[in-house]
Amino acid sequence: MSSPLLEIKGLKKYFLRQQAFWQKWTGKKEYIYAVDGVSFSVNKGETVGLVGESGCGKSTLGRTILRLYEPTAGEIYFDGEKINDLRGDELLQLRRRMQIIFQDPFASLNPRQTVEKIIGLPLKIQGMKGRELSERIDELLEQVGLARVHRKRFPHQFSGGQRQRVGIARALAVNPSFVVADEPVSALDVSIQAQIINLLQELQEKMGLTYLFIAHDLSVVSYVSDRIVVMYLGQVMEMGPAEEIFSSPQHPYTKALLSSIPRIGKKNPSTGRIILEGSVPSPLNPPAGCKFNTRCFIKNKPAACFHEPPPLIEGAPGHYAACHLLG
Amino acid sequence: MRTSDLPAVRPKYFEDSDRFHVRLREFWHEYKKNRMAVAGLVIVIFFVLIGIFSPWLILHDPNEQDIFNRFQPPVWMEGGSWEHPLGTDELGRDLWSRIIYGSRVSLALGITVAFFATTLGIIMGLVSGYYGGTVDSIIQRIVDILLAFPYLVFAIALMAVLGRGVFNLFLVLLYKEWVTPCRVVRGEVLAARESEYVEAARAVGASDFHIMFKEILPNVFSSVIVVATLRVAWIILMEASLSFIGVGVPLDIPSWGMIIADGRGYITQYWWLSTFPGLAILLTVLGINLMGQGLRDALDPRLKE
């Protein structure tokens, strides 16, 4: 196994909840526990899938790793270097090596800027100009399957898939080695999703990229990822090699998640399905103990589930799960 | 009703729409749908032209007194003459020339104050909305105080201290006029700040300055334009009010408000003295407001996807 390109240890990100002005004096503070102690690593050249339901903190985690949010606690190591406290120029250098692809190709492109400007921005910031800049933009457009004629166009003149290609070109402009793909295909139509997935994989091969692939669609994640991290309410429930997660899920949440996926062309799809009750609790006030205990379908849970957060236990090599029942 | 599923079509000639004239044509296409807005635009252009060409349009020096021809009625009334198409006032000054010249002060002051106030408001609003926290609190409390104070009273007091004068009037109007654009910009910035394109710019390492002025500002600009336009009308009214009270422009510069004030003592006998400048104010303000509303409809992003 190669050395980890990215390693995070006990990463936490709490948001202070917007408060009414009188609460400033009473001193009572409410936090949203978006990411609550997450540790994992990403090796060079691999794709790690990060799955979970909305509100589980997966997008926050991705942005905290990129230092778009300031981490509350924990450490982030990139290429062996701690990047928690980088500032100014050093942070700019980091931006060259880590990039992000956003979910919504409508929202992530400035509607008032041409494609040329959007893709050119990271290059200009890194000090490129003139012909070199112009040529690089052409090269990038070609790499993501767009043409020169698209340079002068505005985002609204593109279809969703093309817009996402522009987003990818912007992320790859500075030749990063690590890319956080935050739900890059979930806003796209099925036939276009496949185009973008293939493009991302092609680029990975060509440029030796490492992906942290955030998605809620398990079939997409299973397709692109080497390893998978399952998150729930800001914590890792299970992580391990993709095949193992799908063939032998350990954690009850993973099991339920997998069994919820609609199957195409299967007769009597509902037989043997685990349907979780209720919905994800608010991250403002997460349950004590195991965070999944309010929705866990297992009967006669041990008392520990309600008091102690379960540790991540390595059941098989490289396959971890956090459940008291597995201990 | 969801509109996302509605088909979006654009004609072929909008393809290269980073070209300015194409965007202008697209804008005009939207704008001309509103007849009243076009009428407003015509009125505004009319008055601006009058203001620019006033030296060639006047018949007399606006301050020239002709004591023998006092209170001459307009041309279509008995005793009127083409010498003074709208009649003369109590000092025999030509009303036509005074109103034509008055458009200069009103429009020039309206447009310059609106321009500088909007610029200031944009900067304050951007800083306030983008940085948030303490900076935001301070700026917004200043705004609150300015809004809470009875402005006309304050302006009268200030002008009384500073004395009549165009520049003083400019300062006094500017003093409060930046507040509205500031509020508008701040509101839009708060929304834009959370958008993914801003986050994307931050992820590639763009500076705060770049994000504020290059990413966010173009997106809030259309609503600022609308506000600024409507403010021009308001400023014209404010200027007229202050001049009417007698704390506005100096006496030797005719302004619409002052002409009304001059005529108010004789309004029962010589109605034209206050009516015509009043009509000029009415038409200008109406024209600007119609135009502003047309701009709002044409620039509103909700109507354009």
Added chain:
Amino acid sequence: MAELLKIKDLQVHFFTDYGVVKAVDGIDLTLQEGEALGILGESGCGKSMTALAVMGLVPFPGRITGGEIIFAGRDLCRLTEKEMRRIRGKEIAMIFQDPLTTLNPVLKVGEQITEAIRLHHEEGDLSPASGRRGFFRFWEDRRRREMAAWKKAVEMMEKVGIPSPELRMEEYPHQFSGGMRQRAMIAIALSCNPRLLIADELTTALDVTIQAQILDLMRRIKEDFRTSILFISHDLGAISELCDRAAVMYAGKIVETGSVQEITGAPFHPYTQGILASIPRLGEKEYRIKPIPGNVPDLGDLPAGCSFFPRCPYGQAKCKTELPPLEEAGEGRQVRCFYWRQIRAQREEEGGIGGELSFAGD
């Protein structure tokens, strides 16, 4: 089974400044009583517009320009707005993707369900008149009706699986989670026992575990209430879970219909094949997805012949100029492709989906 809804050659056109957009361009559909029909299509293919046309709610500047929508023997296109209002909600109900925009944020959920019930029930339906005479009769009857409607609302909420419905009735939509809101909306839609339930992208915004709950609920509704369902989605998975039959739409036209098993197991139309080939299969890493090249065409500027031609791997010269008809391809099965027979033959030989086809001659 009787036919409940029959759409014949429906056309919905949008008259924009820049020309006519044929959002729905001559579609034919039939929905049997108690059946769930899925309409599969990508964004902008006209599937939502079809649903809105059935509801008589085509937004401006769109208009139904041709065709018939026959619902229980009546042509909905010919009804007046007043008659349509009586059908809407009571006989045909629609539920949307985003319940936050359809539920009124300032009214309690209970009030909204109760109102829906009272709006569409005849006076005597809910509670028989007291038969009393006297001055207070009117108020007493009214109170009884209100009580009955409230009770019915609680019952509906229970049926759609909202826990402790009496308490939840008193809450506002923002206090509900996404899945619960969706359930409340379904409760409103079902409160009048509609014969047809139209679900527009019902599960799209939901998480996978919540989606499973809602699909399970819809399946129970279909079985318990015997309601016919028109399920509009871009998610083939959701459609194949819930529906009996499916129609695939592309650029305002239906390109293939058939049972869900047929559509997902042995699609004849190249577009349907393409969709199936673009979906990753869970746990089958060796299976490589194959995207459909190109983009969805601009509805204002469609190609002359088959609208899928520019993206079609099997396209021939004929497809470019001629529009293929919707041909019968078996029991309850229709395909809009000149070459579906060849495609079927090739499929049977290869036993796989979406292989490259080569034509000998033609």
